[in-house]
Each structure stands twice: as structure tokens, then as C-alpha cells.
Amino acid sequence: MAGPGAPMPRATGKALDAWLRQRARQVRIPLAVAIGLGAIGGLLLVAQAWLLALILNAVIIDHLGLAAVRLWLIALLVIFAARAIVTAATDIAAFEAVAIIKRDLRRKVYAQLEALGPVWARRERTGDIVNTIVDGIEALESYYGSYLPQMALAVFIPLAILVFVFPAYWVGGLIMVITAPLIPVFMIIIGKGTERLNQRQWRKLARMSAHFFDSIEGLTTLKLFNASRAEAAMIAQVSDEYRRDTIAVLRVAFLSSLVLEFFATISVALIAVFIGFNLYYREIAFLPGIFVLLLAPEFYRPLRNMGTQYHARMTAIGASEQIVRLLDAKPRPPSQASSALAAHPELRIVFEEVGFAYEPEAPVLHGIGFGLKRGESIALVGPSGAGKTTIGQLLLGFITPTSGRITIDGTDLRDLDTAGWQARIAWLPQRPTLFHGTVRDNISLGMAAGEAEIRHAATLAHADGFIAALPSGYDTILGDAGQGLSGGEIHRIALARAFLKDADLVVLDEAVTGLDPESASLITSAIAVLARDRAVLIIAHRLETIRQADRIMVLEQGRIVEAGDHDALMARNGAYAAMVRLHEQVRM
Structure with a gap:
């Protein structure tokens, strides 16, 4: 295993990512439900944008009154309610997938610890084991509950929106097709640096947790030997190093978010400018123009969310390193014996x-x-x-x-x-x-x-x-x-x-x-x-x-x-x- 400050080898990262995806097979149904509900939510979003465009066109361009758009308003409220229900159901399905994964992993980890026995545990740091069981497994929650569903939705929702945008305004659709790849490309470029920092940070967190836990366990001994102040200074130094490293990770993460938001904003602004000039020169009607403009931010939102959830993947890979190491430890072969002592052995x-x-x-x-x-x-x-x-x-x-x-x-x-x-x-x-x-x-x-x-x-x-x-x-x-x-x-x-x-x-x-x-x-x-x-x-x-x-x-x-x-x-x-x-x- 690499040291706490060393970057994770690329092969190790790929192997851990494959291990995480393999765990997802056992929750195919709840993940499929979460993705399906998210897709339905994306289609409802398109319907919402179309109804809102119809209402704005009727009120602003056709100068119609409230009575004329009442049914559309009711339909819009129904879509609002439907989207809220779908969002809640999506969260429930994702939570169910996460709960199954965490419960199964904890059961396997506890069974592995029992199989490894106290002799193995004595050679390990108690705080490191506790950090793996608690924080390590908890860190996988966003990977299965957010990252994996968002990866599928980041493909489906933009494609679904393009299906409706191209017939309404093909120039806007072309701009979307050209600018959309910029977001994941820059996400990957910046994310590589963040990934290394994040994995190194997770190792340091595990090391710090183990050190702190061991210090608490040995507090009485430290007091007896008048070494508690020196240990407190050591913990303060380690904590300060961890704080500085955390700030470095956040700095890169914020830079990543800034870049994603920048390209998304520029792309939406570009579409808005083209629609504005086309409306000014009467080359496009108001209804399709406002419809495409309403959909433009929603086209880039799944891509931005994927960039945000990419950090969940990096955190999960860092956390899974210790989990896999524990699960791969070779326990003593289980007893295959069937012999038993007598009820009252001579002993x-x-x-x-x-x-x-x-x-x-x-x-x-x-x-x-x-x-x-x-x-x-x-x-x-x-x-x-x-x-x-x-x-x-x-x-x-x-x-x-x-x-x-x-x-x-x-x-x-x-x-x-x-x-x-x-x-x-x-x-x-x-x-x-x-x-x-x-x-x-x-x-x-x-x-x-x-x-x-x-x-x-x-x-x-x-x-x-x-x-x-x-x-x-x-x-x-x-x-x-x-x-x-x-x-x-x-x-x-x-x-x-x-x-x-x-x-x-x-x-x-x-x-x-x-x-x-x-x-x-x-x-x-x-x-x-x-x-x-x-x-x-x-x-x-x-x-x-x-x-x-x-x-x-x-x-x-x-x-x-x-x-x-x-x-x-x-x-x-x-x-x-x-x-x-x-x-x-x-x-x-």
C-alpha cells in the first residue's frame, strides 16, 4: 500500500473503481429505479418548460388574459407536484441502494474481522480499523446514491432535451452539441489533480484517526509518564497539517466548480445572444425561442452535477482502499474438523x-x-x-x-x-x-x-x-x-x-x-x-x-x-x- 503522502498508482485507482462498480451489481434494481425516476423527472422538466413557454407567449405576445391560460397553469402546477414526488421517490430509491451496500459491506467487514481474529487485530491500529468501518463505509454513500445515477442521467437528460431543441431551433441545438463536451473534458483535466489530492487526504485522515484513537486509549499511560502535553502537541501538529491539506483540496475543488460553472454560463449566454438576435431580426418566433432558452440551463445542469458528483467518486476510491485491504487480508483457514470433546472430558x-x-x-x-x-x-x-x-x-x-x-x-x-x-x-x-x-x-x-x-x-x-x-x-x-x-x-x-x-x-x-x-x-x-x-x-x-x-x-x-x-x-x-x-x- 502506498504511504500516506504518496499518490495512488493509476492501476490501483482503476482496480478500486472496478471494485466499487462490482458492488453496484447487487443493487441494480434500486439504482435502475432511481435512474428511471430521474429520467422521468427530466421529461417532466421539458414539459414544464413547454407549458411555461406557452403561458409566456400567450400573455406577452398574444395579450391573453388569465382565463385563457388557466388550464395551462393548472397543468403547470400538476407538473410541479409530479416533479416533487418523482424527486422524493428518486431519493428514496437511491437511499435504499446505499443502505443495502453499506449494510452488506459492514456485515462482510465484521465477518472478516471475526475470521482474522484478535491476533491479526493486535497488529493493526485500532483507530485505523474503526475509521475504515465507520467513516470509510459512510464515504461510499454519495458514490452509490448520487454519482452512479447522475452518470446515467448526464447522458439521458441532455439527449432528451436535444430531441426537443433541434426541431424548435437547430442553431441552439448545435451550440449545445459543440459546447457540452467542454464541461466533462475540463472536469477530467482538473479532476485528475483533485483525485490525487483527495486520495492522499483520505490516507492522512485514516492515519490521523488511528493516531488520535490510540492516544485516547493510552491517555492514562501518557498521564502517568507525563507525556500527555507532548502527545497533545503532536496531535495539534498533525491536525494543522490535515487542515492545510484540506484547504488545498478545497481550493482545487472550488476551481473545478468555477470552471464548470464558467463554461455552462458562457454556453447559455451564447444561446441567449443567438436567440436574441434572431428574435430581433424576426428569424424565429417567440414561442420556440423562449422554449429553447428555458431548456438551455437545464441542458447543462446534469453535466455540472456530474462534475460535482465526480468528487464523490474520488472520495469513494480513497475510502475503499482501506476497505479492500481489510477484506483481502488472508484469515486463518476455517476449521473443517468435525471432532468434538466428550460432555465431561478428561482434559x-x-x-x-x-x-x-x-x-x-x-x-x-x-x-x-x-x-x-x-x-x-x-x-x-x-x-x-x-x-x-x-x-x-x-x-x-x-x-x-x-x-x-x-x-x-x-x-x-x-x-x-x-x-x-x-x-x-x-x-x-x-x-x-x-x-x-x-x-x-x-x-x-x-x-x-x-x-x-x-x-x-x-x-x-x-x-x-x-x-x-x-x-x-x-x-x-x-x-x-x-x-x-x-x-x-x-x-x-x-x-x-x-x-x-x-x-x-x-x-x-x-x-x-x-x-x-x-x-x-x-x-x-x-x-x-x-x-x-x-x-x-x-x-x-x-x-x-x-x-x-x-x-x-x-x-x-x-x-x-x-x-x-x-x-x-x-x-x-x-x-x-x-x-x-x-x-x-x-x-x-
Whole structure:
């Protein structure tokens, strides 16, 4: 993909335009209705001009009174009403086409994000993804709702007008035929420059949105490290650059509009001058002259509108670049397995010489081998980047080993139904996600559970006490990301989910990192209860939370360098003991 400031290659632009047009096939009917209604509106416009010319000729030239033109006036009012109805119906049909396109694209994007999984999403900028889903898809609205219908009408309406103009005044029709191509020609010449600027601008908008979103997400960390002012200055600089670039795009866009209006105005004036001289020398009657003069501006209007909507095409091409990139990303092949675990599995998990690499030239794990069974807890420790989270992702089924295998009760994990396996797992991440809704809904999270079960799960997670103290108890509405709760309270609600799920395997990924000692103690004691009769995998930095683990495995550079319980590893005085001593020094 080109950089944020680089122009889009021509081949890429053509491919994206073809992709946009291909999407239009699924809305042929509403688009055809919109174009057909627009064509009817154009014919009504011709009828309106003819009636108005008849009325003006009767009143000005023939000196007739109101009674003589009453029927024409009534017919003119009917045409006004019909045009209003047709315009509204055209907008409805275009809106329906746009709604279908956006709904279908969002459904495909969400399905693609689900297929790509959290591992792919972690390597992308959250703000970039959000900008693509929201603003990117919204930017396609004018392309399908305005640009495509206007392209057809820009051909039909001028041709329809010429059919009526040539019999009335062939000189005016000839002028229209000669001057009409000037508008699209200059539109294309100026539009090429605008297109490059617009595409570059869209990339910068996506980059700025991603940067701003990431800054908001990390605002607490920026405050802690006293870096918020520097980040605010960076955002201000990026915003100012975007403002200047936007002005540059608008400058070219306004120039384009000025040129289109200039040629349209000159062409209408030229027709008016010819009609004026012909009327003066009595070479044309008033009725056909005024009729052609009334139609002249309407002949150029669709061409001017096409020039205006051409910017919608450029915006859509710029926006679709990110959408296509997301949709073209290669997800992990869907599981074709039909094997399923027993209703109450023995649950013996074995890693057999497992290796994994996100990129072929940069392996993350090397020959990982260990076993985990029901009623046992294993803790993974080691420096950042050692591969701890990757082992958790492998066990969750988000990624598959590039070498070796993982077996569940003797069956290769790749041969198990992924959704069925994940239904047996409870995952407590470092930053649990809470959604806008009641506390009850955030605990059940779609699981069918009664009030007593939800309260029991909250009690086991040491969450019932603070929930009962909330204004509406379990019916209290929480904001996005658990707004209104402390970090420890958010973690305890997430832990209540794990209790309610009654999973066979529990994966704890830095579950108490960043919490105060009291909250960490409550969660640690709740985890000890949760671990009974379950297999537990703990990924941790805070070493005091893993002392009671049955086994502790130390990872360095994707390899297990030590394994054993706390006392045995301390007695060995190796990497684990060094980590414990360093941890105690930091705490002091």
C-alpha cells in the first residue's frame, strides 16, 4: 500500500473503481429505479418548460388574459407536484441502494474481522480499523446514491432535451452539441489533480484517526509518564497539517466548480445572444425561442452535477482502499474438523514440540513441550516478547502451530471444532472489555443464566458486595469499557463471567497486572476457587500471584529454560530466582 503522502498508482485507482462498480451489481434494481425516476423527472422538466413557454407567449405576445391560460397553469402546477414526488421517490430509491451496500459491506467487514481474529487485530491500529468501518463505509454513500445515477442521467437528460431543441431551433441545438463536451473534458483535466489530492487526504485522515484513537486509549499511560502535553502537541501538529491539506483540496475543488460553472454560463449566454438576435431580426418566433432558452440551463445542469458528483467518486476510491485491504487480508483457514470433546472430558492438554512464527523468518516459539490436566495450574513467566501470550493464543485456537501439535485428550486441536473448543474455555485478559448495558448483562454476556446463577457467580468473584452498593444493583447501567467502575471492579465482573461459564479450561492473561494490592488479593483468592477441578494456564508478570501454581515455566526467546514449582526453582537459583530477586528489589 502506498504511504500516506504518496499518490495512488493509476492501476490501483482503476482496480478500486472496478471494485466499487462490482458492488453496484447487487443493487441494480434500486439504482435502475432511481435512474428511471430521474429520467422521468427530466421529461417532466421539458414539459414544464413547454407549458411555461406557452403561458409566456400567450400573455406577452398574444395579450391573453388569465382565463385563457388557466388550464395551462393548472397543468403547470400538476407538473410541479409530479416533479416533487418523482424527486422524493428518486431519493428514496437511491437511499435504499446505499443502505443495502453499506449494510452488506459492514456485515462482510465484521465477518472478516471475526475470521482474522484478535491476533491479526493486535497488529493493526485500532483507530485505523474503526475509521475504515465507520467513516470509510459512510464515504461510499454519495458514490452509490448520487454519482452512479447522475452518470446515467448526464447522458439521458441532455439527449432528451436535444430531441426537443433541434426541431424548435437547430442553431441552439448545435451550440449545445459543440459546447457540452467542454464541461466533462475540463472536469477530467482538473479532476485528475483533485483525485490525487483527495486520495492522499483520505490516507492522512485514516492515519490521523488511528493516531488520535490510540492516544485516547493510552491517555492514562501518557498521564502517568507525563507525556500527555507532548502527545497533545503532536496531535495539534498533525491536525494543522490535515487542515492545510484540506484547504488545498478545497481550493482545487472550488476551481473545478468555477470552471464548470464558467463554461455552462458562457454556453447559455451564447444561446441567449443567438436567440436574441434572431428574435430581433424576426428569424424565429417567440414561442420556440423562449422554449429553447428555458431548456438551455437545464441542458447543462446534469453535466455540472456530474462534475460535482465526480468528487464523490474520488472520495469513494480513497475510502475503499482501506476497505479492500481489510477484506483481502488472508484469515486463518476455517476449521473443517468435525471432532468434538466428550460432555465431561478428561482434559489432558499436551504441547508436543510446538513451534510458531508470525513471519517465516522470525519464529516466536521453539520446541515447546509440556502437559496440563484438569485440577492443575501452570504459570508462564518471562520477559516481554518471550512467547507467553502466543502460547495462550495457540491454546485458545486463535492461531495454529507452524510445527509440532497440541492435543486435547489425544486429539489434535486442529481436528477439533474450534467453536466447540472455545466454548469450553474461560479467558480473563489483562484489560477485560465491558459494554454499555446493565451489570447483569455484562456478567451473562449472552449466556442463558438465571438471577440466582448470576449472583452466585458474582459472589464467587468477590463482586456481589460492590454490585449491591451500586445505585440499581445488578440493573445499574455501565458505560462503555466499564465507565464508572474501578479497574479491580471491572476485573471482578470479568471473573464472574468465568465462574458463570463453568469452563473446563481457564486462561488468565496478566489478570491482576496494574491493580491495587487489595483488588489483586481478592482476584487471586477467587482464581484459586475457580481453579478447582479445572485446568488453569496463568500468564503473569506479578510473581506473587503464581507462587501457588503447580508448575512454573520460565520462557526466554521462545524456549522453556526452566520448569518446576516455586520452591524447586528458587533452590535451583536460575533464571526464575533472578526474576524473583529483581521483582522484590523493585517493590522495595
